[in-house]
Amino acid sequence: MLKFDFTYFFTRITSQMLTELLSHFTLDSAVTATVAFGNGLINSTWLVTTQNKKYILQRINENVFTEPTSIDDNINAINQFLSVYFPAYLFTAPVLSNNNKSLIKLGNNGSFRMFEFVAGSKTYTVLENPQLAYEAAKQFGRFTKLLSGFNIEQLKITLPDFHNLALRYQQYIRALETCTQERLATAKDTIDALQQHYNIVETFNAIIKNPSFKKRVTHHDTKISNVLFNENCEGICVIDLDTVMPGFFISDVGDMMRTYLSPAGEEETDYQKINVREDYFDAIVQGYLSEMQQELSMEEKQYFVYAGKFMIYMQALRFITDYLNKDIYYGANYELHNLHRAINQLTLLNILTHKEDGLNKRVAGFITLYNKDFILP
Numbered sequence: 001m002l003k004f005d006f007t008y009f010f011t012r013i014t015s016q017m018l019t020e021l022l023s024h025f026t027l028d029s030a031v032t033a034t035v036a037f038g039n040g041l042i043n044s045t046w047l048v049t050t051q052n053k054k055y056i057l058q059r060i061n062e063n064v065f066t067e068p069t070s071i072d073d074n075i076n077a078i079n080q081f082l083s084v085y086f087p088a089y090l091f092t093a094p095v096l097s098n099n100n101k102s103l104i105k106l107g108n109n110g111s112f113r114m115f116e117f118v119a120g121s122k123t124y125t126v127l128e129n130p131q132l133a134y135e136a137a138k139q140f141g142r143f144t145k146l147l148s149g150f151n152i153e154q155l156k157i158t159l160p161d162f163h164n165l166a167l168r169y170q171q172y173i174r175a176l177e178t179c180t181q182e183r184l185a186t187a188k189d190t191i192d193a194l195q196q197h198y199n200i201v202e203t204f205n206a207i208i209k210n211p212s213f214k215k216r217v218t219h220h221d222t223k224i225s226n227v228l229f230n231e232n233c234e235g236i237c238v239i240d241l242d243t244v245m246p247g248f249f250i251s252d253v254g255d256m257m258r259t260y261l262s263p264a265g266e267e268e269t270d271y272q273k274i275n276v277r278e279d280y281f282d283a284i285v286q287g288y289l290s291e292m293q294q295e296l297s298m299e300e301k302q303y304f305v306y307a308g309k310f311m312i313y314m315q316a317l318r319f320i321t322d323y324l325n326k327d328i329y330y331g332a333n334y335e336l337h338n339l340h341r342a343i344n345q346l347t348l349l350n351i352l353t354h355k356e357d358g359l360n361k362r363v364a365g366f367i368t369l370y371n372k373d374f375i376l377p
Contacts, residue, residue, distance in 0.1 A: 018046070021057065021112055024097040024104050028053050043242075047117070054117035055095065059110045060242070068111040070156035071242050072103040078217070078244070081150045089146060090237045092118065092228075121228040121236055130283040133260045135235035136227045137287030140219055140252050143238045145291045147217035152246040155217065159243060162220060163251045165204040165314050172321045179324035187339055190320060193346055197353075200313045203306060207248065212299035218247030222255040249292070249300060254311030256284050261308065262348055266315070269340050271347045276355055278362070285366055293367070304363045305356050309349060316345035 029051035037047035094102035323338035
């Protein structure tokens with residue numbers, strides 16, 4: 001979950017600006033309509049319709065992504081690699097402008113790019129069944145697998161320390177030291193409960209030093225809306241590549257588990273609605289392994305459940321940190337909003353931890369389909 005700056009998001013883009021932007025491109029035919037599109041909270045997006053095609057025009061939020069050229073460089077480098085080695089893979093590369101640029105800077109109004117709308121595709125904002133979870137996990141796994149030969153040193157860091165749990169924990173500790181006594185007292189039970197899971201941080205610190213854990217091309221934002229599906233609900237490809245950076249597999253798998261497992265989202269305050277759906281867990285593991293089972297080391301395969309704990313705990317820390325810091329990052333609709341978000345994630349973490357042994361056995365069962373030598377730690 002990224003920081004959202006409402007002031008930037010609602011900066012007016014006039015019809016004259018849009019006309020000027022579109023003049024940078026030679027489209028297939030005359031533009032017939034340009035309308036706001038989607039429900040994303042970071043970048044501003046428009047659907048551009050011509051007589052024959054549709055396009056996606058997007059402004060990058062430079063308050064979040066301070067170096068939009070880094071995003072553009074990453075996407076172009078990946079596109080070049082896939083075009084050479086996996087030309088059949090559908091990659092949503094930017095449309096080039098009249099002067100062969102994939103990123104347009106429009107004065108002080110930001111940086112823009114355009115993509116062709118994938119005909120016949122659709123996205124979901126809510127998971128409707130485990131099959132969608134399977135297809136999404138398969139697509140994120142395929143993306144990483146196809147790029148296994150890509151030199152990750154080419155990738156630029158678009159969000160420094162985005163999934164650095166050690167840093168997030170340090171920020172949380174600093175917030176404990178500087179927050180008001182009132183907020184500290186209100187959050188005491190949650191703080192005590194979060195401290196009981198500190199072993200998740202210790203495991204992360206061990207993982208980043210462990211040569212069995214490989215840094216790969218990682219998406220870092222694997223929510224269901226970042227996958228395109230066809231009319232048969234089959235995954236086509238992944239989209240929204242702004243957070244693609246070198247990373248560990250626990251980031252992508254963990255983010256899927258954090259956002260797919262529970263029928264209740266992170267805003268839910270009726271904590272009894274939060275649960276870990278084992279059929280969705282199975283779908284994530286099977287979908288990801290269907291592409292990545294030859295790429296992951298045997299030791300990495302032991303950490304599927306940990307991946308979920310890692311991402312859920314990190315998000316709980318980020319929410320409680322923001323609450324202690326008086327809601328300066330995520331903002332809040334009411335005084336206890338970020339505390340309730342932290343409790344929501346802590347509840348999910350506790351359920352996942354309670355089911356951990358059984359879920360590890362399920363993972364082992366899936367892995368034995370591919371490797372009979374797999375042994376649980």
